[in-house]
Amino acid sequence: MQIHLSKISSLEGEHMQVAVPLEMDDITFQAGSFPILSKEPLSLEIDNIGDKVLDLVGTGSITVGIPCDRCLEEVSTDIPLEIRRRLDMKLTEEDRVKDLDESSYLTGTDLDVDRMVYLEVIMNWPQKVLCREDCKGICSQCGKNLNSGSCGCDSGPKDPRMAAIRDIFSKFKEV
DSSP, X not given: OEEEOHHHHHSTTOEEEEEEOOXXXXXXXXXXXXXXXXXXXXXXXXXXXXXXXXXXXXXEEEEEEEEOTTTOOXXXXXXXXXXXXXXXXXXXXXXXXXXXXXXXXXXXXXXXXXXXXXXXXXXXXXXOOOSSTTOOOBOTTTOOBGGGOOOOOOOSOSSGGGHHHHHHHHHOTTO
């Protein structure tokens, strides 16, 4: 959703408060495409602090379906949104590029809220997602989810020289 900031940027001391519904249905980047399971409107407060500089504060929450890193079951992952930005409306697109300001969510006086939320979600993406702490993962031979029971595959060491290394890995499950 686009918010036009021309009026608030021209009036010093102006305050704007708005709840913006998010239009995104999924998050897509190099790691894949992930569905958005639930989203609440983003609460934005924008203040003109003078000299065409806007102070933006946004809060909200989004829930994304991310596969478990061990068993690949979808996990509902809440990503809180706490956005704080200072927008200098005097800068042109060229000035922003020169200053290394990567605010691709600001075009002229239009604020692309979905793009801003997308970038915030990417920056707060969890490094590891587990369906539960003691997730057993999947069988490396048949691919069965081991959380739902044993698969019956041979789990013994194939090469006896690797038995010592397997003992180390069995003590440290996170490796």
